Amino acid sequence: QSALTQPASVSGSPGQSITISCTGTSSDIGGYNYVSWYQQHPGKAPKLMIYDVSNRPSGVSNRFSGSKSGNTASLTISGLQTEDEADYFCSSYTSTSTVGEVLFGGGTKLTVL
Amino acid sequence: EVQLVQSGAEVKKPGESLKISCKGSGYSFTSYWIGWVRQMPGKGLEWMGIIYPGDSDTRYSPSFQGQVTISADKSISTSYLQWSSLKASDTAMYYCARRSGRIPDYWGQGTLVTVSS
Numbered sequence: 150q151s152a153l154t155q156p157a158s159v160s161g162s163p164g165q166s167i168t169i170s171c172t173g174t175s176s177d178i179g180g181y182n183y184v185s186w187y188q189q190h191p192g193k194a195p196k197l198m199i200y201d202v203s204n205r206p207s208g209v210s211n212r213f214s215g216s217k218s219g220n221t222a223s224l225t226i227s228g229l230q231t232e233d234e235a236d237y238f239c240s241s242y243t244s245t246s247t248v249g250e251v252l253f254g255g256g257t258k259l260t261v262l
Numbered sequence: 263e264v265q266l267v268q269s270g271a272e273v274k275k276p277g278e279s280l281k282i283s284c285k286g287s288g289y290s291f292t293s294y295w296i297g298w299v300r301q302m303p304g305k306g307l308e309w310m311g312i313i314y315p316g317d318s319d320t321r322y323s324p325s326f327q328g329q330v331t332i333s334a335d336k337s338i339s340t341s342y343l344q345w346s347s348l349k350a351s352d353t354a355m356y357y358c359a360r361r362s363g364r365i366p367d368y369w370g371q372g373t374l375v376t377v378s379s
Contacts, residue, residue: 152271181364183363183364183365185365185366185367186359187369188266193371194266194369194371194372195357195359195370196369197365197366197367197368200362200363200365200367201363201365206367213330232277238306238307240307240365242364242365249298250309250312250321250323250364251309251365251366252307252309253299253307253308253313254306255305255306256306256307
C-alpha cells in the first residue's frame with residue numbers, strides 16, 4: 150500500500166477531460182504546497198508534469214493542470230490525446246520522519262480509448 | 263539538457279554485493295541533491311535517501327538506514343547506490359532523481375536489480 154492514495158486506473162476518450170486524485174494527510178499534501186505529478190510511459194523515465202501543486206515546467210502542455218483541496222491533490226488533463234496514455238503518479242513532501250522526506254502515490258494508469 | 267543516466271540491469275545471487283550508478287549531465291552536479299527511489303514489483307515508489315554531491319551530506323529514510331549506502335563522486339558527476347549483501351527482497355527497479363526545491367524533477371531511466379539463487 151502506497152503512502153498517497155491514487156485510483157488504479159482511469160480512462161477517457163480523445164478530446165475529453167479526466168481528473169486523477171491523490172489523497173494524503175495533513176502531514177504531507179494538506180500541510181505543504183509541494184505536490185508534484187509525473188508521467189511515465191512504459192520503459193521510460195518519469196517526467197515531471199506539475200510541481201508545487203499547480204505549476205507547469207517549461208515545455209509541458211497547458212492541457213495539464215494541478216490543484217489541491219485539503220488533503221487531496223488532483224491532476225486534470227483536458228483535451229485528451231492518445232499520447233497521454235501512460236502511468237501518472239503523485240508525490241508530496243512530508244514531515245513524517247519515519248518515511249523519509251518524500252511520499253509517492255501508487256500510480257494511476259490512464260487509458261485513452 | 264538535464265540528463266540522469268543509470269547503469270544497466272543486474273542479476274545477482276543472495277549475499278553478493280552490488281553498486282549501481284547514476285551519472286548526471288547538463289547541469290551543475292554539485293548544486294542539486296540526488297535521491298534514490300525503489301519500486302518493488304507491483305508496488306509503489308519509496309524514497310530511500312538523498313545525497314548532496316557538493317559535500318556528500320547524505321540522509322537516509324529510516325526504512326533504508328543501514329541497508330544501503332548512497333555515495334557520490336563529484337569529479338565524474340556520478341552518484342551510487344550500493345549493497346554489501348543482497349537479499350531476494352532487494353529485487354526491484356531503482357531510480358535516481360534530482361531534487362529541485364522540495365521535489366524530484368529529473369529522473370534516471372531506472373536500473374532493474376534481480377536477486378535470485
